[in-house]
Amino acid sequence: MSKLTALHEAMTRLDEAWAGVDDPNDLSREQLVAVSERIALVQRRLDAVHVEVAAGVARESRPELGAESLAKQHGFRNPATMLAATMGVSTGDARRLIAVGEGVEPRRDLIGARLPAKYPVIRSSLEAGRLSAQAAAMIIALLDRCRIAAGAERIAEGERVLADSAVGLGLDEVRKLITRAEAWLDPDGVEPRDEELRSQRTVTIFERGGMIHLNAKLDAESGAPVVAALRGYVTAAFAARKDAVDPDAPDADRRTVPMIQADALSMFCAHALGCTAKGLPLAGATVVVRMNLEDLQAGTGSALIDGVDQPVGAGVVRRMAAGGGVIPCVLGGGSEILDWGREKRLFTRAQRLALVERDGGCAMCGLPPEMTRAHHIRWWQRHRGKTDLSNGVLLCETCHHRIHDNGWDIRIDGAGVGARVWFIPPPYVDRDRTPRLGGRARFDIAA
Structure with a gap:
């Protein structure tokens, strides 16, 4: 069966699932499922046609053709930008489509004899409507990346396993599959890759409009404790919400998950600042809030927090004081000596x-x-x-x-x-x- 015939058959099945319905809102639950499955099949069948066309556009736009390049004749720098404009997608998506087409189309040797496709199993899966072009692109990118380290035999085995395992999975699930498959195809590359990712870890902090912005990019080793702690706090918060006597009470916990995670991060850091355990290198870091005592008692005025440019109101200070962790600006009290002379080397x-x-x-x-x-x-x-x-x-x-x-x-x-x-x-x-x-x-x- 040719690809166009298979596409026509899929569209016919979609028509059958839609038969007798004028308004999509009239579809029953069974019809919604059937129509959704038929649309997905049409898309995958169309992908099988499109990747071959993309490969053909790339072939007719190869650099050695110069001014005779198909893309250049139509006013584009390369085949990816031409396909991106035609399809209304990003240039990156167009490049991935071309990579799939080049990976699954039959090849020719130096004398013009036909050779099998580089990835024949993925080609068959595309033609059968079992894989989408996006999933095929992810698998091909992995196989190309590991080709030298894994060798031809292991790559062929990986192609078969991935083509079968990716059927019925969403792209997010395919990404997880790819991650595990890469460690299997190139086990010696895991540790160097971990070190590379670790060298890219960052947390940036800046203040804008009275809000503190945190942007974090963490490797698995650094991020795992963060993820576990935040998720554990969210789980506990939802468990407490479930066990609440009156979930509709005015003071009931209605925080969103991002809000709960923000509260958790703040609580964990406040706990660390007050922790006296050895081995916690915070260099004496302390939250210091500066405010006139009369304003604090009266609930008026504003205060400054060390390290934060934006002034805060008395209500914020009161909440911080109620939760502890606030150092009042009264120093040297309680008979505490602030000048030690030569008795101590390190500042207290x-x-x-x-x-x-x-x-x-x-x-x-x-x-x-x-x-x-x-x-x-x-x-x-x-x-x-x-x-x-x-x-x-x-x-x-x-x-x-x-x-x-x-x-x-x-x-x-x-x-x-x-x-x-x-x-x-x-x-x-x-x-x-x-x-x-x-x-x-x-x-x-x-x-």
Whole structure:
């Protein structure tokens, strides 16, 4: 049976399933299923025709034809852009269609003799209407990718297995099948591929319109704990919702899954900030909310959160305070010593919080507090410097090296959290060595 005959037969079966119905809304459930299956069959039959046509367009548009290229004669750079415009799809989709066509069409050797298709099993599956062009493209891309590593015999076996296993699967399921098949075809490539993916892991953070945006791309090793924790929290939230006495109560949990995941991430990070377990490298990171006490009690005014530019209202501060994790701007209380002299080499947690209040983060470049460390201005060992607030400053690693390597000096005027930090440039930067104000004072707005 030719491909066009098979396509005509599929369309006839679609007509039969639709027979006697003028309005699609009148289709019964059984008819909806039947029509849907017939439409899918027509599409797959059409795919079998289309991939051969795509291969023909590519063949008649090959670069060596020059100006006689079919695509160029019709005003296109290459066959992919021509097919994309004709079909109304992306250039990438058109390239994949061409790749399928070239993979399943019969070939010829150097003297013109016909050779079997590169992937004859996939060709048969397309002709039989068992595979879509999209699924075939995914399988062919995998087989081409693993061809050298796996060898011809294993590739042929993989083609048979994948062509059979992909029947009846959606494209998302085919992707999962492809992922597992790649590890089977090229087991030695799994570990290098894991390392490559791990090197691409990223989390970016930015603030816009009062919202904190997180964009994450994680490899399997890094992402698995994140996925497990978030999904576990969502599952628990839905279980609690199911067990609620009155699910229609005004205070019932009506959060969406993305909202629950956002709450889970916030809760996990808040827990980590308060965790005292050893081995958690947070460099003393703490959420610090700054607000006038009278405004907080009255529920008026606004507050600032370290590391966030957008001011927040009193209601937000109250909710954060109710959940813990808020450090009030009252430092040195409870008989806690903020100046240790030579008794301690490392700055204490309370001293660091005082430095955060004074410096706001890196006193030189303004990076948030969690990206800084407390450094001695006069070094502990070389200069016998004291571990006091007047001898401490928050700096990121880059600014710390810049200051020590390039001859900058630091001066602290005043005492406690109200002191001011000044950076004095070296003579080659400023002949007069004019002090430059650093720390939070640069951004404070006088009332």
